[in-house]
Amino acid sequence: MPITPPSRRRFICAIPAATGLALSGRLSTLRAQSLTEKSRLSARPSKATGSVPAGLHPLGLRAERDALLYVPESAAKYKRVPLIISLHGAGRTADRAIELLRSLSDEHGFLLLAPASEAETWDVIRSTYGPDIAFLNQSLARTFELRNVDPRRVAIAGFSDGASYSLSVGLTNGDFFRAVFGFSPGFIIPGEFTGRPDIFISHGTIDPILPIDECSRRIVPALKRSGYRVTYREFEGKHTLPPEIASEAMRWFMHLA
Numbered sequence: 001m002p003i004t005p006p007s008r009r010r011f012i013c014a015i016p017a018a019t020g021l022a023l024s025g026r027l028s029t030l031r032a033q034s035l036t037e038k039s040r041l042s043a044r045p046s047k048a049t050g051s052v053p054a055g056l057h058p059l060g061l062r063a064e065r066d067a068l069l070y071v072p073e074s075a076a077k078y079k080r081v082p083l084i085i086s087l088h089g090a091g092r093t094a095d096r097a098i099e100l101l102r103s104l105s106d107e108h109g110f111l112l113l114a115p116a117s118e119a120e121t122w123d124v125i126r127s128t129y130g131p132d133i134a135f136l137n138q139s140l141a142r143t144f145e146l147r148n149v150d151p152r153r154v155a156i157a158g159f160s161d162g163a164s165y166s167l168s169v170g171l172t173n174g175d176f177f178r179a180v181f182g183f184s185p186g187f188i189i190p191g192e193f194t195g196r197p198d199i200f201i202s203h204g205t206i207d208p209i210l211p212i213d214e215c216s217r218r219i220v221p222a223l224k225r226s227g228y229r230v231t232y233r234e235f236e237g238k239h240t241l242p243p244e245i246a247s248e249a250m251r252w253f254m255h256l257a
Contacts, residue, residue, distance in 0.1 A: 159184060
């Protein structure tokens with residue numbers, strides 16, 4: 001009898017159950033090391049050499065599916081401004097990632113950087129880290145040229161596939177990110193995690209795309225067992241990010257010591 005390939009939803013949600021955060025065996029260890037090396041970001045905040053006014057700006061790094069940088073008027077109150085990277089879900093673009101947190105950027109004054117995946121979704125979800133992690137690093141480097149960013153207040157966030165990518169990249173670069181957000185994530189790619197960023201995860205109890213029992217209710221306990229501080233919010237809803245959850249998450253970030 002032929003084996004029926006799992007649906008995308010079942011495949012994604014099965015990953016935490018199959019791998020968790022702890023890897024065993026030489027093959028798994030070597031794979032984790034390889035993935036970690038590919039996922040490491042080298043761009044770091046430094047003194048800006050250029051400038052960009054308030055507003056929404058394409059970074060001009062590629063002709064299609066570019067990165068967007070949103071600078072709120074309220075960022076002017078900071079000498080070194082906080083930065084949140086926002087990652088879109090599958091089939092979406094950088095515009096959607098900006099829209100997700102734009103009003104909260106206006107409220108709190110943090111920069112919002114939204115790179116787009118090269119294909120429909122993020123590279124490691126399709127195969128391994130490659131063009132998207134490189135583009136994220138390039139987008140960060142360009143942002144640091146344009147604005148003075150507070151190195152102690154850089155975070156990465158995402159929704160759906162973007163949440164899975166955010167958690168995976170955020171934990172392997174935990175010595176760089178102060179906080180990591182996962183809004184309705186499906187999994188975490190195994191790797192060698194660095195640092196101890198604070199983590200905020202939310203998930204709808206009737207999510208039909210990435211069911212909560214197979215996803216966040218497995219991810220969160222595994223993170224806590226690994227020693228991470230996790231703020232977790234379940235809400236009555238489907239595959240979405242309610243405004244009140246987003247608002248709480250951004251307040252939480254802005255008040256981290």
